[in-house]
Amino acid sequence: MPINIPKELPAREILEKENIFVMDDERARTQDIRPLNIVILNLMPEKEKAETQLLRLLGNTPIQVNITFLHTATHKSKNVSKHHLDQFYTTFSKIKNRRYDGMIITGAPVETMEFEEVNYWEELTEIMEWSKTNVTSSLHICWGAQAALYYHYGIEKFELPEKCLGIYEHTIHYPTVKLVRGFDDVFSAPHSRYTDVEKQQILEHPDLLLLASSEEAGPLLIISKDAKHIMITGHLEYETETLAEEYKRDIQRGIDIHIPEHYFPNDNPNKQPRNTWRSHAHLLFSNWLNYYVYQETPYIWE
Template structure:
């Protein structure tokens, strides 16, 4: 099945050119199925690029996915046109009474600030609490993941001496996890952050489990069954050129940053980078969507209404 996104969203033409099946809204309503509803709280500065990255991964599923773009209610994005925001985004306050099968919270360029100093922190905390009653499966990315484990468990983040920047080899720590089906023994994932969380701060009674880790970059992916959540501390969703764009942007702003490690062939920024993580990004998102599909209530209204065993198959989203 294709992904259902707004007809005029800029990501549509990019995805169609890549061969991703995209469904028009008028065609989606003709199919006698309930699409999986996935919300994307997009906190990244380049909204259009981030929309495309996640739509690409969600659209690879054989299921019909309806992606809803969500923004903080009172925060005004500075790097995206007001017309784009008004045309395609909904304030969280306007969707808070709705239910979602899945919900993604992206990273944000605020990681060097204390959490409580982020202007929209109080609303984000309300959103995290809301996911526990209105969302079946939560995925958090980079700073969004740091914010989630801080909110739910009080875990701190630590400033790094320099930006952890590049494509780092990772390994699987739990091969029985349904989220890691099909993963290779080791694999590469893009990393771009100035802070980190540490395994030692994971509360022993939390039930959280580290699923991916890197000797150089540290904790990468945590399964948090108590909150039906996956916390991804790196950028597996990135495009081939995302780190290059960041590198040249930082250099242009006189930010002291090294050439991204293991990224440009021969560490030469003049040579186009190769993508070593695309297949594993699709695997992770496909496995996450499948886990949601297997366990989400048949009736979307039942999401959050009663306890659901996140790790046990349930009623699939199907024809009504």
């Protein structure tokens, strides 16, 4: 949240140059406050885990947030009960006449398929098209980020020689952009995916900014210049044990997979991994909610 200070206070100019969010008395007096309405399209197979991870980050701000969970009508989830979906979720047809302050589209385990081969792709494109006029800002995660880059900006994904799996260091390229306010120059983030997008295509696209990337893991944070779409190719929402659980699951399934990089101490899967990305995950979601949703969304949708 911003600090409210007199408009002529000398410190104001210094703080603004340091990218600190300040608000003067005049704006503070006219600012209306209401809860934010966020819709989450949860495409993850283990929906309850994804719910917890996202809500933990959305709930760690002073802003009141109302959540609507969405599932696809054209795909039957196998890892969650019908009772859970009926009780806590709805479908796009029931909310498409509403407007939301923010939207999150999660990852999904379909990344090696062509987008058009995914059985809910048509439904997803309808939702993404709807979001252009009915959502203030959308946050896209992992495969959801690749889907957004493809649908909105024509950027294709490509398959990697081996899975990008581990905790990687990323460098901030535009430190004055509000989404990365408070970030360290270099920070860690988890990745778990078989595909990637070309860095050069993002750099050359007139509507996109590459905010952070890794020499090992490629692009991580991408934002559209109108701030309508934010793409995260990794999983900052992951808990400490998530990569370990995925790794052990793949081993049990007989998948030839390498140990997650820079994750287990001494690359020993029997040792407890350390969480080195938690603070930046909270900061990213807080910045998104504050600067791209709360500060930008209309008080009353017309």
